[in-house]
Amino acid sequence: MSSSQFQLIKEARLKNNCPECYSNDSLELTIKQKLSETQFYKSITNEIVSDINCLNCELQIFPVRWTDDIEQVVNYHKRGLNLKTKSVALKPISWGIITFFTVIIIATILFATGVLVL
Template sequence: MNSSRFFTLKEARIGNNCPECYSNDSLELTLKQKLIETKFYKAITDETVSQLSCLNCEVQIFPIRWTDDIERVVDYHNRGLKRKPKSTKLKPIAWALISLSVLVLIAIILFATGVFSK
């Protein structure tokens, strides 16, 4: 039931040369932030990823192929990036379970302290 996905924070065209096809106006940088969603909660993490793809040769350029220039530009974009604050939101089913366990706990305490035992 655990699923994590990424949502896009920023997309930018960068002017570097593509390490595959050497085109200099086709690199697109996408900065994404990670989101975890389960049955019970939805959480925004502070983990981000940078993806680079070339619109000309239509491949994703993995960090291992990045030149120093590309790394500098990616760094620059990451620094100016506005991330969403880390947060966790419980879903209604989680709230229902928490309320239920609190009720059960109260009942146990009442029985244990003898409130209902006469």
């Protein structure tokens, strides 16, 4: 039960020409950061994804079709990002499992040393 999703970090209109329809001021840059979640933890990763869509011809412009100008503008926007820091947050079930095994290990050590007698 692992899921990944991308959270929108930045959205900007570019003043470059579309490589498909040559329209000016119709490119929209979207930058997203990856979030992962399982039943044991939630995490924010450093992985980012950037997409460019043309609002005029309604096509996604893939990085292969980016011109040097578009690539420079995308790199400029990536440098100015305020990314969330990479982190992992354990869910309550994880803390329960960790606590359970810690108690079992401590009980085993105390029993092996003779401090705890059944």
